Amino acid sequence: MPLEARGIGFRYESGQWVLRGVDIKLEPGEIVGLTGPSGLGKTTLARILAGYERPLEGNVELDGNPLPATGYNPVQLVFQHPEKAVNPRWRMCDILTEGWEPNDDLLTSLSIEKGWFSRWPNELSGGELQRFCLARALGPQTRYLIADEITAMLDAITQAQIWHVVLDLVHKRNLGVLVISHDGPLLKRLCNRVTELKSEMG
Amino acid sequence: MSNQTAVSQNTSTTIPEASTGGTMMPLLDVRDLSVSFVQYTGGLQMRFLTVITSLSLTVRPGEILAVVGSSGSGKSLLAHAILGILPNNARISGTMLYVNEDLTPERQMSLRGREIALVPQSVNFLDPLMRVGFQVRSAAHGSEAAKAQRRVFDRYHLADQVKGLFPFQLSGGMARRVLVATATISDARLVIADEPTPGLHPAVVKETLNHLRELADEDRAVMLITHDIEAALTIADRIAVFYAGTTVEIALVADFTDNGEALRHPYSKALWRALAKNEFVATPGAQPSPDALPPGCLFQPNCKIATPECASVRPKERELRGGMVRCIHAA
Amino acid sequence: MSYTDTTINQSHISQLPRLNRRQITVLVMAIAAALLLGVVIGGFLLSNEKLMTNFEERSLSPSIEHPFGTDWLGRDMFARSLKGLTVSLGVGMLASTVSVFFALTLGLAAATMGRTVDGAVTWLVDIFLGLPHIVVLILIAFAMGGGTRGVIIAVAITHWPSLARVIRAEVLQLRTSEYVQLSRRLGRSRWWIATRHLLPHLVPQLLVGLVLLFPHAILHEAAITFLGFGLSPHQPAVGVILSESMRHLSTGQWWLALFPGLSLLVMVRAFDALGDNLRLLIDPHTAQE
Numbered sequence: 146m147p148l149e150a151r152g153i154g155f156r157y158e159s160g161q162w163v164l165r166g167v168d169i170k171l172e173p174g175e176i177v178g179l180t181g182p183s184g185l186g187k188t189t190l191a192r193i194l195a196g197y198e199r200p201l202e203g204n205v206e207l208d209g210n211p212l213p214a215t216g217y218n219p220v221q222l223v224f225q226h227p228e229k230a231v232n233p234r235w236r237m238c239d240i241l242t243e244g245w246e247p248n249d250d251l252l253t254s255l256s257i258e259k260g261w262f263s264r265w266p267n268e269l270s271g272g273e274l275q276r277f278c279l280a281r282a283l284g285p286q287t288r289y290l291i292a293d294e295i296t297a298m299l300d301a302i303t304q305a306q307i308w309h310v311v312l313d314l315v316h317k318r319n320l321g322v323l324v325i326s327h328d329g330p331l332l333k334r335l336c337n338r339v340t341e342l343k344s345e346m347g
Numbered sequence: 348m349s350n351q352t353a354v355s356q357n358t359s360t361t362i363p364e365a366s367t368g369g370t371m372m373p374l375l376d377v378r379d380l381s382v383s384f385v386q387y388t389g390g391l392q393m394r395f396l397t398v399i400t401s402l403s404l405t406v407r408p409g410e411i412l413a414v415v416g417s418s419g420s421g422k423s424l425l426a427h428a429i430l431g432i433l434p435n436n437a438r439i440s441g442t443m444l445y446v447n448e449d450l451t452p453e454r455q456m457s458l459r460g461r462e463i464a465l466v467p468q469s470v471n472f473l474d475p476l477m478r479v480g481f482q483v484r485s486a487a488h489g490s491e492a493a494k495a496q497r498r499v500f501d502r503y504h505l506a507d508q509v510k511g512l513f514p515f516q517l518s519g520g521m522a523r524r525v526l527v528a529t530a531t532i533s534d535a536r537l538v539i540a541d542e543p544t545p546g547l548h549p550a551v552v553k554e555t556l557n558h559l560r561e562l563a564d565e566d567r568a569v570m571l572i573t574h575d576i577e578a579a580l581t582i583a584d585r586i587a588v589f590y591a592g593t594t595v596e597i598a599l600v601a602d603f604t605d606n607g608e609a610l611r612h613p614y615s616k617a618l619w620r621a622l623a624k625n626e627f628v629a630t631p632g633a634q635p636s637p638d639a640l641p642p643g644c645l646f647q648p649n650c651k652i653a654t655p656e657c658a659s660v661r662p663k664e665r666e667l668r669g670g671m672v673r674c675i676h677a678a
Numbered sequence: 679m680s681y682t683d684t685t686i687n688q689s690h691i692s693q694l695p696r697l698n699r700r701q702i703t704v705l706v707m708a709i710a711a712a713l714l715l716g717v718v719i720g721g722f723l724l725s726n727e728k729l730m731t732n733f734e735e736r737s738l739s740p741s742i743e744h745p746f747g748t749d750w751l752g753r754d755m756f757a758r759s760l761k762g763l764t765v766s767l768g769v770g771m772l773a774s775t776v777s778v779f780f781a782l783t784l785g786l787a788a789a790t791m792g793r794t795v796d797g798a799v800t801w802l803v804d805i806f807l808g809l810p811h812i813v814v815l816i817l818i819a820f821a822m823g824g825g826t827r828g829v830i831i832a833v834a835i836t837h838w839p840s841l842a843r844v845i846r847a848e849v850l851q852l853r854t855s856e857y858v859q860l861s862r863r864l865g866r867s868r869w870w871i872a873t874r875h876l877l878p879h880l881v882p883q884l885l886v887g888l889v890l891l892f893p894h895a896i897l898h899e900a901a902i903t904f905l906g907f908g909l910s911p912h913q914p915a916v917g918v919i920l921s922e923s924m925r926h927l928s929t930g931q932w933w934l935a936l937f938p939g940l941s942l943l944v945m946v947r948a949f950d951a952l953g954d955n956l957r958l959l960i961d962p963h964t965a966q967e
Contacts, residue, residue: 183519183548197859217865230856234878244864256633271418273633281864298545300417300574301621305629327549330577330624387700436698 146208147172148194148220148289148321154202155189163189165202169340171289174319176312178332178339185342187325188225191293194323195222207289217244221282225294227274231266238262241277245284254310255280272303279307283314289321297326308335372447373405374537374568375429380441382421382428382592396637398424399592400645401441403664403671406537406568411559412597413571413579415618416589418542420634422572425589426541429570430465431455445537460486464535466559468542470514470522479517479525480510487532499528503558520551527558538562539570544578556582576603576618585670588615591634591645594664597671611672614646644674652676703955710948714767717945721764729757729914737926740933747933750926755919759938762916763945765909769829770896776834777895778841778888782880785845789853799846803839811836815898819907829908833895841887848883852876882960890953893946900942916942 153167163186171177179187192198194205196212205212207219224230231240241247241262252259255276266274275295282290290311296304312335314320326332332339382399398421406412416422427433429443431452443450445458455463464486473482483499484492500510503524509517517525523543530538540559544552552575560582563569573579579586580603587594596612603610606626607619617630632649635641641648647657654676662673697705732752740747746755788799806814815832822828852858852875861871902908903917911918916938923934 183551196863215862215865215867218863221863222860224856230860232857232875232878243861243866256631258633260636260639268636270420270634276633284864298418298574300415300420301576301618301623302630303417303633304623305621305627306631308627309629327547328623329549330622334623334627391700391704 148205148207150190150194150200150203150205152203153190153193153200153205155186155193155198155200164193164200167203167342169194169323171321171323173288173321174315175338176315176322176324176336178336179323179325179342180327180329180332180339181342187342188293190342191222191291191323191325194289195220195291197222217284217286219286219288220291221284221287221289222291222293223275223278223282223295225297227271227278228266230278231274233266235266236262237264237266237269237277240266241281244281245286247280247283251280251283251310254313256306272299275299275303276307279310287320289323291323291325293325294327296331297328304331371407371409373407373444374446375406375570376442376444376447377405377429378403378442378444380425380428380443381439382424382433383438384434385436385438394638397592397640398637399428400640401661401664402589402593404587404594404597406570408536408568409563409566410584411563411569411571411582412585412587413573413576413583414587414589414594415573415576415579417634418574420589421592421637422574422589423541426465426539426570426572429455429539430459430463432459461533462535463537463539464530464533466526466530466538466540466543468545470517470526473514473525473529475514477513478510479512479514483510483525483529483532486529495532499532502531503528519547520554523547523551523555524558527555527562531562535567537568537570539572541572542574543571544573544575552578553581577622577624588612588618590614591640592637593645593673594671595646595673599670602670609668611667611670611677612646612674613650613652613676646674699955699959703952703959706948706952706955710952713945713948717760717763717767720760724757724760729753729761737929737931739931740937746937747931749923749931749934755933755937758914758919759916759941761914762919762938763941765913765915766896766899766917766942767945769826769833769899769909769915770892773830773833773895773899774837774888774891776830777837777891778884780834780838781841781845781887782884784838785842786849788842788846789849796846799842803843806836806839811898812901815902816905816907819902824907824910826909826913829899829902832902833898836898837891837894841883841891844883844887845880848879849876852879882956886953886956886960889949889956893949893953896942896949897946 148171150167150169153164153169154162155164156162167190169177169179169190179190181187189198193200196205196214196218212218212220257273257276257280261269261273261277279295292311296307299307308331311320311322315322324332324335380399380402381397384396384398385393386396387393402425404412404414414422414425424433428439429450431450433439445454445463448454450458473479480496484496487495496510497507500507505521505524505528509521509525514522526543530540538559543559544555547555556578559569559571563584571579571583576586580600583600586598586600586603588596588598596610596615598610598615601609603619607616610616610619617628620626620628621630630649635645635648641658643656643658643660644650644653644662647653650657656675662675664671664673667677730753732748735744735748735752737750738744738748744754744756746759748754749758784799784802788796814836818832818835819828822831858871858875861875866874899908900915900917900920903915904921906921908917909915911922919938920935923931923938926934
């Protein structure tokens with residue numbers, strides 16, 4: 146049942162290799178931290194794991210099969226900047242329900258208020274938007290969550306709220322999570338193990 | 348007019364000299380600042396947003412005051428209000444004093460970039476089509492701009508070739524150093540750093556924060572606006588806790604210890620306890636929306652110790668244990 | 679230090695009767711709509727009698743009866759200008775609509791159909807933007823054999839490039855945006871994404887493009903007609919009127935060119951201002967000014 150990436154290599158056009166020979170494996174119910182200096186391709190790896198980008202070398206497999214090209218992807222990615230991950234011309238309720246209809250329990254645990262539904266994205270703060278983005282990604286078919294610095298720009302209370310919801314789902318649904326972060330104490334608090342992405346390119 | 352300003356400048360410059368060493372007079376004194384916006388929501392429908400509500404703080408020479416609050420909560424607008432670069436649809440009220448003198452729009456314009464400098468969030472604030480060296484030099488306002496630029500480049504370990512680069516060619520750490528260099532070349536007395544370390548690697552964060560500390564140690568006043576309380580605690584002298592557009596507490600860095608009992612406001616305590624390195628407690632609830640602020644205490648809807656009085660009257664700021672708090676229950 | 683405690687109050691700036699972007703746009707929109715309605719209704723109600731020659735009232739300077747004066751054949755210049763404007767408006771409207779259609783098709787093709795198509799469209803855009811407008815207009819109009827059809831096609835063919843470029847850029851940016859890519863991962867189809875995510879961004883661009891192209895189309899129609907490559911001299915288009923009056927200007931009949939020219943200018947300026955303000959309104963950076 147794992148999400149497994151083997152020998153991943155990636156570069157844009159014919160530029161330098163961003164990633165080369167990267168292996169990473171996630172089991173259900175496991176929280177793995179990924180850290181390492183900026184510019185070493187952590188975000189690119191996240192995009193590859195969630196099927197946003199096709200690796201030039203190596204492959205990503207879910208339960209031994211390639212990721213589905215169409216339909217709801219069981220591997221969902223949440224981005225660092227929520228304001229870029231929502232259509233500015235959509236109301237919040239449409240953004241929230243694009244993939245599935247989140248139930249009230251989830252909304253309450255994320256402190257998402259019903260009053261925000263009729264609002265436009267530019268009327269909410271980063272922390273409020275990120276709650277919507279997380280709820281949107283946590284549909285019943287989601288089995289792995291790739292969290293790319295999702296709380297790096299948020300205050301400590303919102304961070305704690307968001308991570309408690311994720312931890313809860315890890316226990317309830319056996320969700321597997323990859324946490325990409327620079328925040329040492331956070332990784333220590335959340336993760337079963339932490340991998341460091343090193344520059345072993347070329 | 349010119350006579351008057353000349354006189355007042357004289358009086359104001361003598362005071363800090365006389366008082367160096369003793370209790371320092373604040374360089375910047377913000378009292379009861381409120382900022383609101385009229386915004387169109389669709390068609391000709393308007394709504395009224397109060398993004399900063401009776402905010403008060405002071406920054407003294409030689410210290411770093413960190414303003415800590417969540418992103419998108421209006422902290423940047425505080426910086427913009429001080430610099431006088433708020434958009435046209437903003438309404439502003441309250442008092443802002445710089446060296447004990449009213450900070451009028453005219454004064455803001457003449458001080459901006461000279462005595463008051465901004466370290467922005469990203470290189471997007473630089474002109475993308477202008478070489479870095481030229482931009483740093485143009486902030487110097489002097490005949491010896493080139494010399495000054497070489498001096499700050501030396502100071503921040505920027506190689507001479509860097510001046511020929513365009514902003515997009517800078518690496519993360521280099522970009523930070525260029526931004527700090529641009530802010531300091533003019534010998535500003537007040538440096539406002541607006542979220543200077545957004546999602547950066549810890550080493551770069553540490554380096555940038557150290558540069559700010561150095562600036563404060565040279566007797567400049569530094570105001571650090573950030574969402575990252577842990578980063579702020581490593582270099583600041585005092586922390587202003589920003590919530591829903593106001594400062595609910597101004598605490599000493601030493602107050603952030605153990606389980607936060609030394610803190611004054613229930614929000615600051617919750618914030619401290621929410622840190623991953625502490626208890627990682629998630630207090631439920633979100634900040635009130637700027638178009639529907641509660642009539643009483645702004646934190647009351649989420650506060651565990653709130654009483655009926657909290658819901659009706661907005662608490663006044665008061666001195667407490669060498670800091671400031673806006674909570675009637677604080678002791 | 680008794681004077682230190684004065685309050686900062688910037689509200690004196692806002693107390694001036696300065697209109698914000700929305701109010702200006704509504705005002706300009708009202709003016710443009712009034713002009714448009716006035717010309718259309720006026721042109722419709724106009725009796726042909728006024729356009730007829732009347733040799734008893736030749737070459738009269740402006741008066742209450744003939745606010746724009748009369749020409750050398752005794753025709754009322756106000757009536758002729760009005761009629762001319764309706765012709766111009768019709769031609770302009772058709773030409774700019776066709777132009778927007780070109781821009782949309784080519785912009786979308788460039789952004790979605792791969793590198794070869796993109797390269798070809800970008801090359802075409804550069805060529806058209808690089809060549810002097812009026813020369814191309816004349817060549818195309820001439821090649822099409824002049825007349826209304828020729829003018830419409832010529833104006834349409836020369837005016838699409840800048841809008842096509844905007845649409846191409848917008849679609850390219852949307853396609854790589856996080857929320858569009860994410861929509862695919864949430865199981866949404868390409869068609870669903872095109873109609874729900876892309877369209878709401880393109881419709882305002884197209885509308886603004888249309889409003890901005892409209893005055894250009896009118897102006898260029900008048901220009902090539904004036905130069906004799908456009909509408910036939912039998913139609914009372916503004917370009918025809920201006921071209922004819924040139925021959926009589928030396929006799930001191932200034933009103934023959936001034937008023938029709940001015941009314942064209944006012945019309946063009948009103949729609950230009952409307953388009954500009956709409957453009958600023960759909961741009962989030964300037965929307966709240």
